[in-house]
Amino acid sequence: MLGSSPLPVVSALRQRTLTALALGPLILVGVTWLPNAWLALALVLVILLAAWEWAALAGVSAPAARLVYLAVLGLGCLGLWQAHGWGWGPYLLIPAALGWAGLTLLMIRLETIRPAAGSEPWLLALGLPVLLGPWLALVELDARQPNGPLWVLALLLLIWGADIAAYFAGRRWGRAKLAPVLSPGKTRAGGYAALAAAAAWGLALAGLLGLDPGRGLALVLICVVTAAVSVVGDLFESLLKRRRGLKDSGQLLPGHGGMLDRIDSMTAAAPVFTLGLWLLL
Numbered sequence: 460m461l462g463s464s465p466l467p468v469v470s471a472l473r474q475r476t477l478t479a480l481a482l483g484p485l486i487l488v489g490v491t492w493l494p495n496a497w498l499a500l501a502l503v504l505v506i507l508l509a510a511w512e513w514a515a516l517a518g519v520s521a522p523a524a525r526l527v528y529l530a531v532l533g534l535g536c537l538g539l540w541q542a543h544g545w546g547w548g549p550y551l552l553i554p555a556a557l558g559w560a561g562l563t564l565l566m567i568r569l570e571t572i573r574p575a576a577g578s579e580p581w582l583l584a585l586g587l588p589v590l591l592g593p594w595l596a597l598v599e600l601d602a603r604q605p606n607g608p609l610w611v612l613a614l615l616l617l618i619w620g621a622d623i624a625a626y627f628a629g630r631r632w633g634r635a636k637l638a639p640v641l642s643p644g645k646t647r648a649g650g651y652a653a654l655a656a657a658a659a660w661g662l663a664l665a666g667l668l669g670l671d672p673g674r675g676l677a678l679v680l681i682c683v684v685t686a687a688v689s690v691v692g693d694l695f696e697s698l699l700k701r702r703r704g705l706k707d708s709g710q711l712l713p714g715h716g717g718m719l720d721r722i723d724s725m726t727a728a729a730p731v732f733t734l735g736l737w738l739l740l
Contacts, residue, residue, distance in 0.1 A: 487612065490611045490612050491608050492608075495598065495607070499536075499594075499601075502594050502597055503536050505718060506536065506593075507529050507532060508711065509708075509717075510590055512717045513582075513708075514528045514529075514586075516582065516702075516719075517578060518575065518576070518579050518582075518703075519583065528586075531587070532590060532591065535587060536591065536594055539598075542595075543599060543602070548599040549734065552592065552595065552596055552599070554588070555730040555734075558588055558589075559727045559730070562691065563688070566641065566694060569640060569641070571640065572640060572701050572702055573702070574703075574704065575702040582699070589726050592729070592730045593725050593727075593730060596732070596734070597729050600614065600733045603736065610736065614733075617657060617660050617732070618685075618728055620656045620660055621653035621654075621657050621689065622689075622724065624649075624655065625645070625650060625653040625690075626649065628646075628649050629652070631648075632648040634646065634648070635647045635648070637649065637690075645693075653689075653690065654687060657686035657687075658682065658683050661682030662675070664682070674739075677740060681736065681740075684731060685731050685732040686728070688727045689727055692724045693723045695727070696708065696726075697723075707720050708720050
């Protein structure tokens with residue numbers, strides 16, 4: 460089922476697994492033990508690494524120009540931290556979530572990918588909400604009372620579980636392509652498996668929290684929508700890479716590519732999940 464060249468696939472999977480096993484405990488400890496301010500600072504580093512790669516996808520090659528872009532993102536995080544302190548965070552997540560709805564409609568209608576050349580200021584501008592949105596969402600989620608860090612962990616496990624389900628279901632049953640123009644490797648079977656895994660995780664969370672049927676159903680809905688939009692985040696980054704003829708956004712993480720490759724799903728999922736909890740729970 461792995462195709463005619465199983466050894467490279469197995470090797471890549473092994474490398475991805477080893478990297479995940481090395482990073483997983485670090486992420487879990489950081490999420491569960493770091494105070495909100497320290498977690499916010501750690502997430503700034505993640506966002507800046509992703510921003511460096513985003514600038515490359517926007518055609519900016521000069522290191523000095525990329526550093527300026529990183530400085531703008533850093534100032535954006537500082538401003539959003541202040542907004543978080545004032546209680547404005549959830550309201551600022553509304554345009555972020557709506558933006559992903561708009562990008563979803565755009566990609567559904569996409570029939571061809573035109574190669575990009577030169578620098579694209581519009582893409583640099585778009586990178587601000589795309590990268591700052593998940594930063595603010597995770598900071599807000601971590602600060603949620605009670606048990607904010609556990610909600611962050613629940614989101615991470617939701618995305619990881621959906622991704623794993625999609626990968627193995629796609630390998631086993633994948634025939635029809637989900638979005639052949641954007642990502643030939645994704646299948647509809649994988650997408651259905653991701654949504655099923657998200658629904659199961661939502662039910663498990665509802666049971667663990669002892670939610671009544673109405674709120675439990677709301678949580679399942681939030682998880683399913685979050686998993687669906689996480690695929691959009693992944694596909695959007697695939698679009699940006701294919702425009703530049705790239706397979707990965709970078710080589711920072713063995714087997715995973717760059718930082719942006721690792722957080723692409725989270726860029727869309729985190730704002731939707733956090734906003735969903737704020738609106739429905």
